[in-house]
Amino acid sequence: xxxxxxxxxxxxxxxxxxxxxxxxxxxxxxxxxxxxxxxxxxxxxxxxxxxxxxxxxxxxxxxxxxxxxxxxxxxxxxxxxxxxxxxxxxxxxxxxxxxxxxxxxxxxxxxxxxxxxxxxxxxxxxxxxxxxxxxxxxxxxxxxxxxxxxxxxxxxxxxxxxxxxxxxxxxxxxxxxxxxxxxxxxxxxxxxxxxxxxxxxxxxxxxxxxxxxxxxxxxxxxxxxxxxxxxxxxxxxxxxxxxxxxxxxxxxxxxxxxxxxxxxxxxxxxxxxxxxxxxxxxxxxxxxxxxxxxxxxxxxxxxxxxxxxxxxxxxxxxxxxxxxxxxxxxxxxxxxxxxxxxxxxxxxxxxxxxxxxxxxxxxxxxxxxxxxxxxxxxxxxxxxxxxxxxxx
Amino acid sequence: xxxxxxxxxxxxxxxxxxxxxxxxxxxxxxxxxxxxxxxxxxxxxxxxxxxxxxxxxxxxxxxxxxxxxxxxxxxxxxxxxxxxxxxxxxxxxxxxxxxxxxxxxx
Numbered sequence: 034x035x036x037x038x039x040x041x042x043x044x045x046x047x048x049x050x051x052x053x054x055x056x057x058x059x060x061x062x063x064x065x066x067x068x069x070x071x072x073x074x075x076x077x078x079x080x081x082x083x084x085x086x087x088x089x090x091x092x093x094x095x096x097x098x099x100x101x102x103x104x105x106x107x108x109x110x111x112x113x114x115x116x117x118x119x120x121x122x123x124x125x126x127x128x129x130x131x132x133x134x135x136x137x138x139x140x141x142x143x144x145x146x147x148x149x150x151x152x153x154x155x156x157x158x159x160x161x162x163x164x165x166x167x168x169x170x171x172x173x174x175x176x177x178x179x180x181x182x183x184x185x186x187x188x189x190x191x192x193x194x195x196x197x198x199x200x201x202x203x204x205x206x207x208x209x210x211x212x213x214x215x216x217x218x219x220x221x222x223x224x225x226x227x228x229x230x231x232x233x234x235x236x237x238x239x240x241x242x243x244x245x246x247x248x249x250x251x252x253x254x255x256x257x258x259x260x261x262x263x264x265x266x267x268x269x270x271x272x273x274x275x276x277x278x279x280x281x282x283x284x285x286x287x288x289x290x291x292x293x294x295x296x297x298x299x300x301x302x303x304x305x306x307x308x309x310x311x312x313x314x315x316x317x318x319x320x321x322x323x324x325x326x327x328x329x330x331x332x333x334x335x336x337x338x339x340x341x342x343x344x345x346x347x348x349x350x351x352x353x354x355x356x357x358x359x360x361x362x363x364x365x366x367x368x369x370x371x372x373x374x375x376x377x378x379x380x381x382x383x384x385x386x387x388x389x390x391x392x393x394x395x396x397x398x399x400x401x402x403x404x405x406x407x408x409x410x411x412x413x414x415x416x417x418x419x420x421x422x423x424x425x
Numbered sequence: 426x427x428x429x430x431x432x433x434x435x436x437x438x439x440x441x442x443x444x445x446x447x448x449x450x451x452x453x454x455x456x457x458x459x460x461x462x463x464x465x466x467x468x469x470x471x472x473x474x475x476x477x478x479x480x481x482x483x484x485x486x487x488x489x490x491x492x493x494x495x496x497x498x499x500x501x502x503x504x505x506x507x508x509x510x511x512x513x514x515x516x517x518x519x520x521x522x523x524x525x526x527x528x529x530x531x
Contacts, residue, residue, distance in 0.1 A: 102471065283476065
């Protein structure tokens with residue numbers, strides 16, 4: 034009997050349990066929801082930890098996910114299944130309740146990330162080798178559509194209306210793949226957006242797609258509510274012609290902060306976080322920070338943003354007040370702080386510290402450390418609440 | 426505390442060896458970690474490539490050692506490959522190139 038059936042049986046009554054299933058009586062798992070659960074990527078061992086945030090504990094480990102040196106994950110609508118995208122092109126569907134791999138395919142030679150459609154039926158993967166984007170059925174992981182692009186793709190997100198948006202790193206283009214008519218993507222392409230776009234984000238209302246550029250100062254903004262669709266350069270020349278510092282780790286745009294009508298975004302090659310007005314898309318300030326920002330993660334609600342940094346400053350985290358644009362707290366969890374994830378309403382934040390092999394958990398208001406969990410080279414942390422957020 | 430004391434002693438001993446040329450064993454461990462973990466964020470932890478090129482021996486066979494050392498130390502302008510001079514010495518870059526070319530990085 035598998036565990037799902039057992040759970041049904043168990044729910045049917047203790048009498049049945051006692052009489053009919055002595056062997057299983059000791060292993061009865063309590064029914065539980067998944068809204069307080071999540072995963073932590075263990076990048077060096079190709080495994081994930083399944084965790085829960087109520088008691089701040091590790092529930093289990095699932096191994097055999099291949100090369101997770103750059104990995105990310107999206108959740109199914111039921112918050113039970115998670116899709117993990119590995120560096121080696123692996124796409125793995127995991128049942129976090131049963132703590133097992135449901136299905137795994139090697140869909141390309143080298144991948145960077147993925148997204149799930151608003152209806153939960155399609156999962157798309159952004160590839161470096163052979164480039165382009167491939168789209169899979171979330172039930173079977175069978176390929177539904179292959180979108181070659183002749184370029185590495187980055188910044189892949191879902192958009193309302195069963196659409197995916199992504200950016201071509203080598204070619205400098207933004208593409209929209211509209212899957213609303215079934216299995217055949219309807220493509221809209223925007224060429225010449227700028228030099229070496231490295232990542233993209235979509236706002237939580239599904240309106241604004243923003244791509245960051247590595248090859249020049251500035252970001253590209255595509256307003257999906259304004260016809261005709263037209264990408265526009267924003268914050269161009271934010272470096273004012275100054276020489277960039279060497280960039281030892283690419284910033285990430287996921288986790289962008291929107292607060293008090295401002296976006297907070299990492300500047301490339303500078304010790305700065307940029308503040309951009311969310312209506313005019315003009316710069317309204319910048320914050321001098323400890324190093325080159327990698328993630329600028331908004332606390333849910335947007336009151337603060339937590340920032341981690343690239344080598345050689347990657348042992349530090351700073352907290353910014355999003356209204357005053359001041360650094361209000363700084364601490365050093367240890368070498369290689371790689372990611373931060375807030376609990377759904379933002380009362381706590383989990384921080385992965387790769388080289389100490391720990392996930393540290395902080396109170397998001399008092400900044401007090403509450404707990405530490407052991408993990409093997411932890412990187413990305415993904416909680417199930419992402420299932421119901423556009424773009425995550 | 427113990428950890429930072431250990432790190433300090435590692436740094437001191439590796440600095441002493443580095444001045445003599447090749448990185449010492451402790452520094453070699455650090456460099457291996459750096460290549461896998463930090464270079465790996467673009468080149469892949471298994472060095473099979475990512476945003477940056479693959480760095481396996483067959484990918485590097487057409488590049489001479491001095492050229493690769495120069496790329497590590499000075500970067501490639503116009504691409505995301507940064508200059509590592511300041512974080513790495515020339516001898517350390519040479520050691521990394523040797524390891525990459527021969528596929529012997531642990």
